[in-house]
Amino acid sequence: MKLRFNIWEEIMPFFIPKYDSLRIHDLMLSDSIRTQTYRRAIEANVKKGDTVIDVGTGTGILALFAAKAGARKVYAIEPTGIIDLAKRIAERNGFSDRIEFIKARAEEVDIPEQVDCIVSEWLGVFGVQENMLPSVASVRDRFLKSEGKILPETVDLFLSLVEDRELYYEKIGRWKKQPYGLDYTDFAFCQANDVHVTTFNSDNLLSDPVRIINIDMKYSINSNFKVEKHFKVVREGICHGLAGWFQAIFPGGIILDTAPDQPLTEWRQSFFPIAEPVQVNRGEEIIVKFSTKADNEIVHFIREIVFPNSDRPSFVSDTRKVKFSD
Numbered sequence: 126m127k128l129r130f131n132i133w134e135e136i137m138p139f140f141i142p143k144y145d146s147l148r149i150h151d152l153m154l155s156d157s158i159r160t161q162t163y164r165r166a167i168e169a170n171v172k173k174g175d176t177v178i179d180v181g182t183g184t185g186i187l188a189l190f191a192a193k194a195g196a197r198k199v200y201a202i203e204p205t206g207i208i209d210l211a212k213r214i215a216e217r218n219g220f221s222d223r224i225e226f227i228k229a230r231a232e233e234v235d236i237p238e239q240v241d242c243i244v245s246e247w248l249g250v251f252g253v254q255e256n257m258l259p260s261v262a263s264v265r266d267r268f269l270k271s272e273g274k275i276l277p278e279t280v281d282l283f284l285s286l287v288e289d290r291e292l293y294y295e296k297i298g299r300w301k302k303q304p305y306g307l308d309y310t311d312f313a314f315c316q317a318n319d320v321h322v323t324t325f326n327s328d329n330l331l332s333d334p335v336r337i338i339n340i341d342m343k344y345s346i347n348s349n350f351k352v353e354k355h356f357k358v359v360r361e362g363i364c365h366g367l368a369g370w371f372q373a374i375f376p377g378g379i380i381l382d383t384a385p386d387q388p389l390t391e392w393r394q395s396f397f398p399i400a401e402p403v404q405v406n407r408g409e410e411i412i413v414k415f416s417t418k419a420d421n422e423i424v425h426f427i428r429e430i431v432f433p434n435s436d437r438p439s440f441v442s443d444t445r446k447v448k449f450s451d
Contacts, residue, residue: 145205150184153246156391159381163246164190166276166375171196171242178202178268180231180245180261185211185224187244192220199224200240202231202264231260240268244276249424250322251395252282252340252371253348253417256424262346277373280340283384286331286356286411287368287396296321297398314400318446320426321396325368325385331405332356334384337415348424351416358409366398367413367428397428399440405432418445 144150154160167187171177173195179188182201188211191199201224203211208228215221227234243264249255265275300313335354371392373381383392405411412431417424425448431439 144181144183144203145207150207152391154184154186158388158390159246160186162375162379162381163187163244163276166377166379167191167244168194169377169379170274170276170375171244173197175241176200176238177242177244178236178240178264180243180264181247181257182211182226183207183246185215185226187246188224189215189218189220191242191244192223196223196242198238200234200236201226202234203228204230232263234264236268238268239270240273241270242274242276243269248280248371248373248392250320250392251369251426252280252373253424254320254426256348256419256422258340258342258345258348259419261342265342274376275342277375277381278342279374280342281336281372281374282338282340283334283370283372284337284354284356284397284413284415285334285368286358286364286405287325287329287366288331288362289325289329289365289396290363290402292321292323292396293365293398293402296396297400315447317398317400318442318444319398320369320444321398322393323396324389324393325396327386329385330368331358331360331362331364332411333359335413337413348419349417351414353412353414356411356413358405358407358411361407362405364399364403364405364411364430366396367430369395369397397426397442399430399442401440403432403437420445420448 167190171191171194175196177191177196177199179201182188182203185201188199188201208226212226215224245261247257247261297313297316300309337352337354338350370383383390385394414429416427425444427443429439429441
């Protein structure tokens with residue numbers, strides 16, 4: 126069986142990106158859907174004379190969009206050394222007089238005024254994985270005007286039951302078959318508890334998508350949540366786990382959608398596998414209990430899949446089981 130091997134898909138989950146590395150910025154800037162969606166949202170919402178904060182400015186692309194849209198002042202916050210490159214880019218483009226770069230964590234920043242708009246590309250694997258939401262909330266609570274805007278303003282997370290034999294074999298199944306003549310079932314166990322970045326299409330889905338949470342950036346303070354949702358199987362198949370994605374919505378109805386039926390973005394989709402594939406039947410109802418737990422710079426995913434009215438066991442998976450360092 127040919128494996129769908131992609132090195133970025135392998136290292137992205139629970140790899141905390143080094144934002145002072147050109148590689149991660151090349152990846153993000155090269156995603157034209159991501160970048161152009163943010164550009165359209167900024168052009169639609171930042172008005173001439175506005176003040177703006179960009180949380181996690183990186184190379185400064187969103188701060189530049191805001192200045193170009195007419196912002197009087199942009200506070201561009203970035204804790205890593207990439208900020209030096211951002212300053213050079215701003216100067217070369219003639220915006221250094223309107224963009225103030227601040228090298229610090231967002232929680233530590235102090236500025237002399239309230240702002241009209243906060244913009245931030247804080248989204249990671251399954252939306253919340255990088256745990257940047259508290260940084261945006263900290264800036265919002267201290268500096269956003271009461272009528273101010275946040276870009277994006279809401280983020281919805283979606284799950285669906287998913288069937289993908291090849292993906293399951295690649296991530297878990299082959300490690301149960303004594304590769305190289307060795308018992309690697311412990312590795313298979315870890316893979317089953319992890320989250321994997323991959324791509325699905327609509328044919329992989331065994332249920333209609335369910336929105337498991339709506340993150341309202343006007344009020345949200347952290348990345349932790351706990352939900353229980355019911356999924357109805359729409360066709361017979363083998364359930365290999367859950368497919369996950371997010372939809373970010375900006376003021377004015379501009380949408381960044383990472384669903385399987387949408388054009389591919391850097392985030393792709395997330396695969397939350399179960400330890401053993403399970404046959405499911407059309408009309409069957411399956412319960413998913415899903416929660417998150419923030420741990421410094423990362424958010425862990427805990428999920429339980431329950432098959433009521435049957436003798437099939439439930440499956441509990443937890444990405445904290447594959448954390449090997451402090």
